[in-house]
Amino acid sequence: MVNLTIDGIKTQVPKGTTVLAAARSLNINIPTLCFLKDINEVGACRMCVVEVKGARSLQASCVLPVAEGMEVKTNSKDVREARSVILKLILARHERECLTCSRNLNCELQKLCEEMGIDGLDFQGEKITYAVDTASPSVVRDQNKCILCGRCISVCRNVQGTGVINFARRGVKTTVTTSYDKGLSEVACINCGQCIKICPVGALREKDDRDRVWEALDNSDMYVVAQTAPAVRVALGEEFGMPVGTNVEGKMVSALKRLGFDKVFDTDFAADLTIIEEGTELLGRIKNGGKLPMITSCSPGWIKYCEHYHNDFLDNLSSCKSPHQMLGALTKSYYAEKMGIDPKKIFVVSIMPCTAKKFESGREELKVDGLRDVDAVITTRELARMIKEARMDFGTLEDSKFDKVMGESTGAAVIFGATGGVMEAALRTVADILTGQDLKDIDYNPVRGLEGIKEAAVKIGDLEVKVAVAHGTANAGKLLDKVRNGEANYHFIEVMGCPGGCINGGGQPIIIDKEKTEEVCKKRAQGLYTMDAEMPLRKSHKNPEIKALYDEYLGEANGHKAHHLLHTHYVK
Ligand code: HC1
Numbered sequence: 001m002v003n004l005t006i007d008g009i010k011t012q013v014p015k016g017t018t019v020l021a022a023a024r025s026l027n028i029n030i031p032t033l034c035f036l037k038d039i040n041e042v043g044a045c046r047m048c049v050v051e052v053k054g055a056r057s058l059q060a061s062c063v064l065p066v067a068e069g070m071e072v073k074t075n076s077k078d079v080r081e082a083r084s085v086i087l088k089l090i091l092a093r094h095e096r097e098c099l100t101c102s103r104n105l106n107c108e109l110q111k112l113c114e115e116m117g118i119d120g121l122d123f124q125g126e127k128i129t130y131a132v133d134t135a136s137p138s139v140v141r142d143q144n145k146c147i148l149c150g151r152c153i154s155v156c157r158n159v160q161g162t163g164v165i166n167f168a169r170r171g172v173k174t175t176v177t178t179s180y181d182k183g184l185s186e187v188a189c190i191n192c193g194q195c196i197k198i199c200p201v202g203a204l205r206e207k208d209d210r211d212r213v214w215e216a217l218d219n220s221d222m223y224v225v226a227q228t229a230p231a232v233r234v235a236l237g238e239e240f241g242m243p244v245g246t247n248v249e250g251k252m253v254s255a256l257k258r259l260g261f262d263k264v265f266d267t268d269f270a271a272d273l274t275i276i277e278e279g280t281e282l283l284g285r286i287k288n289g290g291k292l293p294m295i296t297s298c299s300p301g302w303i304k305y306c307e308h309y310h311n312d313f314l315d316n317l318s319s320c321k322s323p324h325q326m327l328g329a330l331t332k333s334y335y336a337e338k339m340g341i342d343p344k345k346i347f348v349v350s351i352m353p354c355t356a357k358k359f360e361s362g363r364e365e366l367k368v369d370g371l372r373d374v375d376a377v378i379t380t381r382e383l384a385r386m387i388k389e390a391r392m393d394f395g396t397l398e399d400s401k402f403d404k405v406m407g408e409s410t411g412a413a414v415i416f417g418a419t420g421g422v423m424e425a426a427l428r429t430v431a432d433i434l435t436g437q438d439l440k441d442i443d444y445n446p447v448r449g450l451e452g453i454k455e456a457a458v459k460i461g462d463l464e465v466k467v468a469v470a471h472g473t474a475n476a477g478k479l480l481d482k483v484r485n486g487e488a489n490y491h492f493i494e495v496m497g498c499p500g501g502c503i504n505g506g507g508q509p510i511i512i513d514k515e516k517t518e519e520v521c522k523k524r525a526q527g528l529y530t531m532d533a534e535m536p537l538r539k540s541h542k543n544p545e546i547k548a549l550y551d552e553y554l555g556e557a558n559g560h561k562a563h564h565l566l567h568t569h570y571v572k
């Protein structure tokens, strides 16, 4: 242990601890901008400078290890003045459009200026104006607002294993950009939006599709259908000041109806359907010697990662479309026929925790007879903005139910939103099919939780099903390397592109205190697991609307009609 004094308080911390961490353990809150524990510990922004007795200059506490007998001041005159100058220098090059910025009131730079009492701009230098990169269907990049903290670079490289953005140039011309300054859509970006979530300011944001949705809602010729992903319902409330993990499903449905959607369906219904289709496909592959391990295909960030970085595994992907695409396809076929509506007049809007779904919905592979399954995707954040624009008092809305025919779901579907959820849902159904029983023990705890890679061998009847779960694409890459090298051997793998799964998708409410990310993920996941535990039906094959869909329309699981509408194939 190392003894030191911080602001006159004596403390003891393990060797190797940084001064920042030691201070925080004493509840001394040193400000940071670039720091991200375990991800971006680079001392770039210098906001965390402290005075160390005997040192010639101020030191960045986030990268400074403690030393025996060290005496640290975190709030001396020199420290305060240095931080103020640093902030003002950052402001001098930052485009200060707070009132119209997507991060207004949710910006770390704005918050720091307020906390540190910055009341003027002392430096007005020459500024370079950059063109805003709007080419990607998912992510908008505005270098005019970038403060060069490097957090997006580290997340993209270390957490997602992609590394498509980096520092370029020197001095005042330093930027964060792609190779050759290409648009994000021209490089191997997977549209995951994790860089948006980690950006302290508004330099990265989702491509906002609200206007297209309002336009459809205002067009009386269009039949506008909304569907909502599992993870949205346990996060949307945060945008209205509710505790993290609150289930706002009923209020969300009411809000969508008040916004003018003709029908509000539940993507959870299609998650149940995915389990039937994917479970049948898995059992078929095991029985008939098909390509194993089979890997889930519902996360579009993961699909794009697989296409760019591990395309030798494309044949391992399940041929199932992702649930929201399935629901879109069924809205324009099954539902349209039932209601006598021209599918061309149906506009399907998916409300998703995910920015990659924006890209996915435009993919040619996912059209049926030339028609898109889903016409627009908006994130949890964009839905919150629409609700605010419509001036609804969200907290006081009554609870409403999803609309019939594709609004019923089970506990298996709702847990899709957390890492391991798709696997657990699939195991519940596969186990019942293989044993011919209605099994009661259906909580598969080894696949739950935030460990980056989870593995389990599940004994079902005579078969030992070997499974693995990875979330965050860098973890997926590590898992695939193991499979490729013959170090591991599975029947079925679940991959979700975002760390934590959809609950921490690139379109979810921004967690301003990054230290709390894990805690927030756990609470959102707990919200989903609580819903599951309380639902009367917890296995996808028990969903009565799914049974009706097969009886009335699809026929067999994996049958001809199901393949036409619900499956696809990704090629190199
Ligand atoms: Fe997801 Fe999915 S779970 S991908 O994480 O399979 O986005 O929530 O909607 O489509 O159902 C996201 C969440 C979501 C799909 C489902």
Ligand code: SF4
Binding pocket: 139, 155, 156, 160, 162, 163, 164, 165, 184, 188, 189, 190, 191, 192, 193, 194, 195, 196
């Ligand atoms: Fe990297 Fe994902 Fe951001 Fe693309 S969207 S730049 S892959 S973090």
